[in-house]
Amino acid sequence: MIRATTGLACLAIVIAVAARITGAAEERNAPTGQVRIQQVEVVVSDVGPVVLLKAENRAIPVFVDPTVAESIHAALTGGKLRRPYTHNLMHSVLGGFGGKVTQAVISLKGSTYHADLTVAMPDSTKVFDSRASDAIALAIHFKAPILVSRELLMSAGKPVELPPGATSL
DSSP: OOOOOOHHHHHHHHHHHHHHHHHHHHHHHTTTTTEOOOOEEEEEEETEEEEEETTTTEEEEOOOOHHHHHHHHHHTTTTSSSSSSSSHHHHHHHHTOEEEEEEEEEEEEETTTEEEEEEETTEEEEEEEEEEEHHHHHHHHTTEEEEEEEHHHHHEEEOOOOOOOOOOO
């Protein structure tokens, strides 16, 4: 289904390095106490698909169902799905009415990830309670920032090890 290749791995490293270079400017755009996710990656683990939210050399693993994983992966890579999924439909509907997702703020309540999804329409902006996986998918479709609290990044984020030969900036 989702296969990592050497070329994609190299591209991911380049994107991560570029994000670190521009990260300081993007950090200023994040609300106080929030960290902007610099990279999103979909991987398959022994227990199912996982979305990795990466920032500051840490990765927060969010387990998702296979359909959401495919939708996120397609949005990240520009791939086409056999048929539109719900996230594609929401993207089309909101776009058709002049709306867009402007940000997704991921939080942890108990052991479950939640999100506040901000949607801007031509005449108003509203925040909706959402599953984290759906908010991540829609934010990626709209190229909107994904934010987490610094506390969540430090508590749930696992250190990301750089590939052999790579250096951190």
